[in-house]
Amino acid sequence: MGLALVLAGCAALTRWDPPDVHVVQRGDTLFQIAFKHRLDWRDVAAWNGLGNAHRIYPGQELRLSPPGGARASRPAAGSATAPSRPASNSATTARRPAGAAASVPRGPAPAWGWPVRGPLLWRFGESRRNPTGIGIGGTEGAEVRAAADGEVVYSGSGLIGYGQLIIVQHSDTFLSAYGYNETLKVSEGERVKSGQVIALMGRGPADVPLLHFEIRVEGKPADPVRFLPSQ
Known part of the structure; x- marks a missing residue:
């Protein structure tokens, strides 16, 4: 039963297909939008030509997939900072498509600890x-x-x-x-x-x-x- 649930859940992850656009609401941040749609904020920024300012505003339509199937161009690791301010004519940013569960990356991971102890x-x-x-x-x-x-x-x-x-x-x-x-x-x-x-x-x-x-x-x-x- 448990295995069936896990497989069903993983299948749902694999089938994830974000919508084509997101209409920015007041209070949205690019990071929040990206997290919701399982994307990388740097990709969303690149797909929408946001430049270094990464400004978004209420009513703006953000593309959630690469134009013409092109890959997003990434800044070099460590050259970008994550956005945090809300959309109300203020600066922000977002992340990249994630249809399936991620594999362990090649780079070193943080020294993780449990956020809370419990079952x-x-x-x-x-x-x-x-x-x-x-x-x-x-x-x-x-x-x-x-x-x-x-x-x-x-x-x-x-x-x-x-x-x-x-x-x-x-x-x-x-x-x-x-x-x-x-x-x-x-x-x-x-x-x-x-x-x-x-x-x-x-x-x-x-x-x-x-x-x-x-x-x-x-x-x-x-x-x-x-x-x-x-x-």
């Missing part, structure tokens, strides 16, 4: 609502900690299906996401250290205390258990 309520691919991560049980109000050093690039509740969400970018390649929080303890643009308290655990869709946790590799969802140490 796995669902594994990667098992949740029909959020197949892109794992569900970790615990106690409402428990401390949620950053899984590695990084910068907070999103902190809010604007992404439907994640509750109060925090996204941390750890490098050009890796980011992590923490959903269904009761309280957010960090703000966008803030640097965090591994093990730092960034939120307090809230309740998920079944009204049980849990943390939805993701690791993404160049925008693609990857199984966090492959990176995390044994509990």
Whole structure:
């Protein structure tokens, strides 16, 4: 039964096909848009000719696929910084297509740690609502900690299906996401250290205390258990 659920969840990930365009809403950031559509913000910026300013504005239509099937041109690793400001005539940015679950990249990964200790309520691919991560049980109000050093690039509740969400970018390649929080303890643009308290655990869709946790590799969802140490 469990294996069937995992396979079904992974199949759903593989079939993911983002829409052609996204109409920017007030408060959107390019990073938020990219995360929602499982894209890399640098690709979206390139596909839309945003240049170094990376400005987006309400009502703007953003292309979510390369024009004419061309590949996006990437800045060299480390030459781009992630956007965090909302769209209200302010600067921002976004990420690249991720149809299938990511493989482990060649470059070194951060020294990951568990964001919270608790039972796995669902594994990667098992949740029909959020197949892109794992569900970790615990106690409402428990401390949620950053899984590695990084910068907070999103902190809010604007992404439907994640509750109060925090996204941390750890490098050009890796980011992590923490959903269904009761309280957010960090703000966008803030640097965090591994093990730092960034939120307090809230309740998920079944009204049980849990943390939805993701690791993404160049925008693609990857199984966090492959990176995390044994509990």
